[in-house]
Amino acid sequence: MSDQPPGASRAQTLVLPDVSNPLRLYLARLAPSSRQTMRYVLQDAADRLGLGDADIFEVPWHSLQPGHVTALVATLRDDDYAPNTTSLYVNAIRGVMNEAWRQDLISHDQLLRIRSVKPMAGTRLGRGRNIRRHLIRDLLDVCAADPRPQGLRDAAIIAILYGSGMRKSESVNIDLAQVDFEQRCLCVMGKGNRQLIKYAPAWAFESLQRWLDLRRAQLPAGQPDDPFLFNRIRRGSHITRERITKHAIYFIARQRGQQAGVEIMPHDFRRSFITRVIEEFDLSIAQKLAHHTHIATTASYDMRHENERRRVVDDLDL
Template identity: 35%
Template sequence: MSSFLNKVAKMIGYQSMKDCVWHVLRRHHIQAILAMLSDSGKAPTTINTYLSALKGVALEAWTMKQLDTDSYQHIKHIGSFKGNRLPKGRALEESEIRALFFTCESDLSCRGLRDAAIIGILLGCGLRRSEIVALDFEHIVHKEQALKVRGKGNKERLAYMPKGTWLRLNKWVEEVRGEHNGSLFPRIRRHDDVTDHRMSDQAIYHILHTRRIESGLEKFAPHDLRRTFASAMLDNNEDIVTVKDAMGHSSIATTQKYDRRGDDRLKRASKRLNF
């Protein structure tokens, strides 16, 4: 939200959101901002996120008695922006997944075992990058073969691991990391120097980028592994509520956006046409 508000502040002539006099904004100002965003080619979902940020600021200004009730109500009742775009990202093919694991397991250094376990959890549990770097050893629930994950909104959930993920994680712990407390996936320096320092979100991006190139695969984003998890769960006929809970979503609508099976279904239907 800080990023969105900083962009809005610059759009209307301020240096940053800290300089912007938010409480003077009225309904017509916000509608003009939404129109500018639309004209710049922003997707409806992105525009609605900007709108949510601005409504949140208006609520805070009204709570602090910096904005009168009528003005706040006018802003509050601005309708969401309509329309949609084709979903971003993709689900990985089984052959791509096998190639990633083969690349990691062919790497005889400590990084090979660590990266195989990380990719296994990203694919097998559908974790976000921020969730995986926040994991500690004590978050492993051995009895349940699960991980205790703290996601968005400070909400905790259990992420149950499939057999392959569980085996890769145990191999990393038993052969390299050990069972001491601290970050489950710490940084590894040159010459297999396993540190006690926690990795950053960007480090996960770098790992996947490196392994993708080594595997000779087409470009994919880290979040595509999360999309792969959701699509695989739905393809296994798991109900949407189960997938929502597994991914730590608050809304089924959010989970549906991760489903990449529709593209393949449409592609198969097109191939059956005979024109």
């Protein structure tokens, strides 16, 4: 007769999953959209460190020394990467090393030495633009002239992005149940896993309603509506039952901008929303509507100075 207590032999065979990989732990802490970006950044970092053939999850990140990070920043500088981009690389490595320290894979002294390596200093002129109201109307007119379902869908996307100031990732992840047409608000999941309420004007909700009415009209009889707002549309104007991606939002903004004769990025709608609120109200209410923790972040979105400087120069007549 065994002297072991009941269940002891089974307990001895149970093994907890390995949670010591610092890269997996770091990526698991990020939002899905940020996870994809940082995975690409770390893959490129591994390539630049001479580990391009290795699976990034097998790279011994905890073995990195300050000299490796310094060399990485140098290669990014040589390739003319913007300072903000080098900060992204350095911050990604710091995040992985923080997890390595928590798992006792590195000492606190090594962590501090890695943290001491600074990204490249300097700034670059922003690529964004302030989309004035007349240009928003031009973009909506371009969509209205498109007889395909894409016309109504893209108009609704532009209206919601500009009318509420939400990010493109928030717009693709929002569900129909999170939209309140009566109160004209949308409940979104923002950065930092924060649940936020976004408001939009009546004309934006009218544009959204026209798109939803078309989508529902094309559903087979008895089929329930899709749970999300914006669908992927394939060639032949076929509205799929698939949620649109944030990469598709980028192509929609670029395509509709080209049709209106300008170059537009999706984040320009958010920049323009914040700038207009600052222009017509004040910085404080813009911060609340943008859901920025720090008012300095909101101020960095203020693009009024570009318009003012251009207006001053235009007035310098001969």
